[in-house]
Amino acid sequence: MKRVVLASYPRGNPQPSDFRIEEVAVPEAGEGELLLRTLYLAVDPLIRFSLDERLLSGASRMEPGAVMVGPTVCQVAASRHPDYAPGDVVEGRSGWQEYSVAAPDRSDYRGPPRKVDAALAPVSTALGALGGPGQTAYEGIVNVGRVKAGETVVISAAGGAVGSIAGQIVKVLGGRAVGIAGGAAKCAALLDLGFDAVADYRAPDFADQLGAALPAGAEVYLDNVGGDVTLAVLAHLKRGARMPMCGFIAYYGMGMEGPGPDRLPGFYRQIMAKALEIRGFAGIFAGQKGLAAIAGWMKEGRIRLAESVVDGLEAAPGAFSSVFSGHDHLGKLLVRVAPEA
Ligand SMILES: NC(=O)c1ccc[n+]([C@@H]2O[C@H](COP(=O)([O-])OP(=O)(O)OC[C@H]3O[C@@H](n4cnc5c(N)ncnc54)[C@H](OP(=O)(O)O)[C@@H]3O)[C@@H](O)[C@H]2O)c1
Missing domain, CATH: 3.40.50.720 (NAD(P)-binding Rossmann-like Domain)
Known part of the structure; x- marks a missing residue:
């Protein structure tokens, strides 16, 4: 599988050359774990905070060589956890890689991977309007x-x-x-x-x-x-x-x-x-009230979906760079890493 790692800290606006694509073996899920196949990754400007020697926020700093962090929508490829089945779509923070392993019972403060209801709206919206x-x-x-x-x-x-x-x-x-x-x-x-x-x-x-x-x-x-x-x-x-x-x-x-x-x-x-x-204001806001309201307004046709999708994990560094230097994409910019099975 492929993954994107930080090659060196960006100077000013990130450039594609600040990142490197690596090929490694697909990991295996252990007891209580899930193997996740990434469908979409969010091109998210807040990630910039983690890519600096001189941190501007409370974000934790990434070291060069580490897999790029960030929100994703994934499909469960294999499950060794009773609450998740193969085929389930989840939102998590598995980063810029084609596959990852998640341990729902050992997740951080953000909680276990959130299940995404594909009947409600396209699953990509979990990273945009409904995320x-x-x-x-x-x-x-x-x-x-x-x-x-x-x-x-x-x-x-x-x-x-x-x-x-x-x-x-x-x-x-x-x-x-x-x-x-x-x-x-x-x-x-x-x-x-x-x-x-x-x-x-x-x-x-x-x-x-x-x-x-x-x-x-x-x-x-x-x-x-x-x-x-x-x-x-x-x-x-x-x-x-x-x-x-x-x-x-x-x-x-x-x-x-x-x-x-x-x-x-x-x-x-x-x-x-x-x-x-x-x-x-910042961070994860209390309750799901806002998302429920937006989902309702989308259903009524009062809020239109605005998202732009570029294809392939290799496109992630260029897409991330474009967020800081201008592009013509409207709404949430996403990288489609793989099609939904
Ligand atoms: N407080 C929170 O909890 C929270 C949560 C999410 C996001 N944010 C912040 O909210 C902002 C928007 O996030 P987003 O997810 O909507 O980002 P986004 O979809 O990536 O859009 C960011 C846009 O910012 C514009 N931009 C970049 N550099 C600029 C500059 N120097 N001057 C003026 N405009 C510039 C670009 O649009 P143009 O092509 O028009 O230049 C870019 O497309 C960011 O600052 C992000 O960090 C905060």
Whole structure:
């Protein structure tokens, strides 16, 4: 079988050359264990936190030579555990490899591999709308953002896994969704998905586009990015605006010092002068309420599935690299490692 290992720590944005493909024997499941065949792996920007000598988060650091970590959807190929049968589809964190062994009774704090109901939606959604990104979008818009009907919500990295669901939740709640994304194609795709207005942060007239999209300002800013995009948005936030702080991808790979010079003074001024309410959130959120709500909205046709799939384990390093340097994929970016049997 093939697997992808970390060859060396990336400098700045990850490059495909930071990874290496290896061929090794397929492992065997022992007593109480499962042999998992990977169907999909999630191309997940948070993995970047583990690939650094100068950790920017509480994530545990990977050593060069280790198999790349990350969320996956797998099919049970062989089971020596009474609760799982061959053919079951599960969501876990088995990493970038074609096969892996899981021990449900010795799993970490995330618990045993979660069974995925293939009748509910395509199994790939367990890594997107009906998985971590969906839960994150729900948390940011509903619980932290407390979005109400009639409010304008601006979302950075709106074409990504979290942003594309978040914007659609805003629409379900009766809000106005304004998306920021890179490139005309992605912005057009966001309008097609139901966003009310968009701004292309890579266009030379980004500031004008943002102003036109936010003529009366915004009550909520779901920030996935930080950096220049956030500095531009701050000028359009209304007094007392809420800012759920979901991620800061513009800084991943920069270390604690950031790009410099220090622009915190200007940021602090905006927080005070506009009485902004900024709240970070992270991790695994309580309960399945958000996922149940999204599944219901998908069934009613109010939330459309947004995912992009590239084929083959070998494509994983390039796909991961593209998340930090721009691509035209909409929604959750996945690598299809093998077809469902
Ligand atoms: N708080 C939590 O619990 C939690 C959970 C999941 C994710 N997150 C965070 O939420 C954010 C979105 O995650 P996701 O899963 O939706 O990621 P995703 O699907 O991979 O989308 C990320 C997008 O970010 C944009 N981007 C990358 N570098 C950028 C830059 N320098 N400036 C502006 N935009 C940039 C890119 O879109 P363009 O092509 O438009 O540039 C990229 O496609 C990330 O920061 C992630 O770490 C947080």
